[in-house]
Amino acid sequence: MMPVFDRIFYNSFIKTMETVAQSPSMELVNGRYQIQGIDMLELVEAYGAPLFVYDAGKIAEKYQQMTEAFHGLNCRIKYPVKALSNINILKLFRKLGAGLDTVSIQEVRLGLKAGFEPHEMIYTPNCVSFDEIKEAVKLGVVINIDNISILEQFGHEYGDSIPCCIRFNPHISAGGNSKIKTGHIDSKFGISVYQQRHVQRIIKANNIRVHGLHVHTGSDILDARSYSQSAAILFDLAHEFPQLQFIDFGSGFKVPYKPGDVFTDVYEIGEELRQAYQLFTKEYGREIEVWFEPGKYMVSEAGFFLMRSNVIKPTPATVFVGVDSGLNHFIRPMMYGGHHEIFNVSNPGGIQRIYTVVGYICETDTFGWDRKISEVREGDILALRNAGAYGYSMSSNYNSRLRPAEVMIINGEAKLIRKRETFDDLLRSQVEVEL
Ligand SMILES: *Cc1c(COP(=O)(O)O)cnc(C)c1O
DSSP, rough: OOOOHHHHHOOEEEEESSSSSEEEEEOETTTTTEEEEEEEEHHHHHHSSSEEEEHHHHHHHHHHHHHTTTTTSSEEEEGGGGGGGHHHHHHHHHHHHOOESSSSHHHHHHHHHOOOOOOGEOOSSSSHHHHHHHHHHHTTOOEEEOOOHHHHHHHHHTTTTOOOOEEEEOOOOOOSSSBBBBSSTOOOSSSEEEGGGHHHHHHHHHTTOOOEEHHHHSOOSSSSHHHHHHHHHHHHHTTTOOOOOOOOOOOOOOOOSSOOOEEOOOOHHHHHHHHHHHHHHHSSSSOOOEEEOOOOHTTTTTTTEEEEEEEEEEEEOEEEEEESSSSTTOOOHHHOOOOOOEESSOOSSSSSEEEEEESSSSSSSEEEEEEEEEETTTTTTTEESSOOSSSSSOOOOOOGGGOOEEEEETEEEEEEEOOOOOHHHHHHHHHHHHO
16 A cells, blocks of 8 residues: 555645735825724724733634535644634634634633533643643543653553554655644654654553544744655554544644745645545545634734834944844744844834834844834834734743733724733742741
8 A cells, every 4th residue: 555645745735925915904095004994003002002902803703714625525624823812813713613722731721711521622732740631631631641660650550441542753854944844853842753663552451542644843934844744644544543633743834934935725724634634534435624724814914013112213323223122022033043124113104214123021032133113203103013823822920021912903993902011010920938
């Protein structure tokens, strides 16, 4: 039998976008930026800056696209909580029909609080204690096991009473940024596919019921082949696990951040996967579910981060715009070298000038070098694009700064979904002792 690996053709899953669409969610109407008719400058007046704004309509549209692209695959979307974890966003995903991907026991609790059934959630932790896994078992979520030692303990503790999923590392290098690759040989994630015989021995010894196989080869897959390669490896591996109810392909779906960026064409992935899936089910003898965990794909473009320009500072090298935010609120540019477009909400018609946009934190926290932005004046509101994923969820109180508020725009209405932090929040868990 020819392995599925060879049967999948590596079509260009990833396409180049000529321009970043002025995300249809944010429109310039009569010189004013708005989302679903809500004026951004009025939002800032009402809730202050900096401010995270999410367009629920855009999230719904992305969810729709995903389910369309993967029709016929018996597909389930497990939205990864870590991308954007506000409970209202989770509730929105529940309404849309998604389940959740969780990576900590706290995310599991958030999901339960948002109304998800335990069986709709997969728990994919990495390097957590077995105690935390036992807690997750008690809560009833699908347990995804990512190392041999845990698999052994799981088998000893539960035998055949609790099924599990196994996360494999197919050793496909996902390309792109080394900090977000998870499939390569040095990765800490997953159980190597080369350990599959060892895995089978542990399963047999303990009668472990394996209901799922999982692979997640990392965010920002630039190499178009890596997705289909890891999918093919998993389909092949699946034949060794007769009790499967699902295969989880994780994520890696890339969204464009700037003109010319590559992005994932989910319709093409769907097309390819359908062919592989049909072959697989014929050989496997029955249908199973196919799960996906798109984080960025679902929420990145729906989010905008509004910041106020505090100072304009010309130096011999550039003109800095210093904003009322920094790596404490939005760390992707500094941590991953992520490119996020920045535009001036207050002066859309202004002449274009070149700026370097930096934060107010006592670190080099540069949002973007040499950006062409319509003339920025002190006090103007700038918007940073693609701020939905890994924005607020990676924020901190560094420099004892307060975290911003979050607003969701849904059905033409702006709703405050998280209050801006106050000084009291900074001290809440601190214990003042006698010195
Ligand atoms: C982070 C993560 C995701 C989401 O990745 P995106 O790049 O945001 O789509 C999915 N699954 C697992 C297991 C993850 O750790």
